[in-house]
Amino acid sequence: MEYKIHGTVMQALEVTLARGESIYTESGGMAWMTDGIDMKTSGKGGLGSMIGRKLAGESMFMTTYTCQVDQGMITFTPESPGKVIPLALKPGYSMICQKDAFMCAEETVQLEMHFRRKLGSGLFGGEGFILQKLTGPGTAFVEIAGEVQMVELKAGERLKIDPGHIAMYEPTCSYDVEMVKGVMNMFMGGEGLFLATVTGPGRVWLQTMPLSNLAGSLKRYIATSS
Template identity: 65%
Template sequence: DIEMSTSTRGGLLKGLGRKLAGESLFMTTYVCKSATGMITFTPEAPGRILAFDLEAGQSLICQKDAFMAAQEGVSLEMHFRKRLGAGLFGGEGFILQKITGPGLVFMEIAGDVREYDLAEGEVMRVDPGHIALYEPTVDYDIAAVKGLKNVLFAGEGLFLATLKGPGKVWLQSMPLNNLAAAIRRYIPSKG
């Protein structure tokens, strides 16, 4: 027997903060009222579900809509990108999600996922849409793609994200906007 209740969890301001970060104003809580019970969740798009057992104070920064579910002790709040370029050209805007433990949290990632552990000062450049989540120790910035031919013919856009370690980064293989663009080609147009 599973009981379900919905509230703004933390009040209206916390709920509005979650809404700005891409989640619902409301949070749903499920409580098992018997000795055994099961609840299941599925991702909104083809992809993977990742589980993280966060310690008290441990955080992850993630794209909007990555949060799926968590234990009671986990907090979900807005995370602002501090750099103008990263906010304007970083694919997700200025507002991301910050998830902080303690507790188990489940994240949904579009497509497959690849984890990288960047060493101190190690730099990775990647299309901003492929960044699913990263640890707060990772420095995130945006840099313009160099070279006219690269801009015109590479198909990667005008900007690349620069991730500088130390810290872990999780990349997704199929950002939702790429999936939507791929599907759109097969939808018949009116005519």
């Protein structure tokens, strides 16, 4: 499998498959493809996996595309302006992603839901208790809204983040939520009552435009115009 990522703000992922190679995505994830690629939709992994994917922000049914000719091309596009991030996952290596981040992956990559174990993290962590977990071996692609910045944390090093800006992190990092200190900071600071804290070692990917923030801004304009 080979791939190219085209564009800047509204990127497109172009995947070239050789005969017999496959890639899967959520239902409706494909934008266009050449002749000779077989399409098969199923409940990949059974009922438990289907429910888990739905809770993690994806469709219950997944579609697998398999190349039946010497070479075929298939293109996937994101649901919002942002970046397509390729993940080369080694056997047993995982990545924790925000809900609805999954775009597509090789058949060998496992997609499942991931629970935040701490109550505070789940209730106030910006995306709820359930995230997505991608486990190798294989290549997966995720879509992240806005621009993306990766920060590598050393062991014990902490980063305080507005929860909606966390797009993805390595499972070696620990994630928690802490209350903002000071009454004026809580109610007049504009950042809400809680901040996320990610502690290294490990890498964390941050997004500049959480979809919840964008939706909130658009909602104000819609309310004004009506």
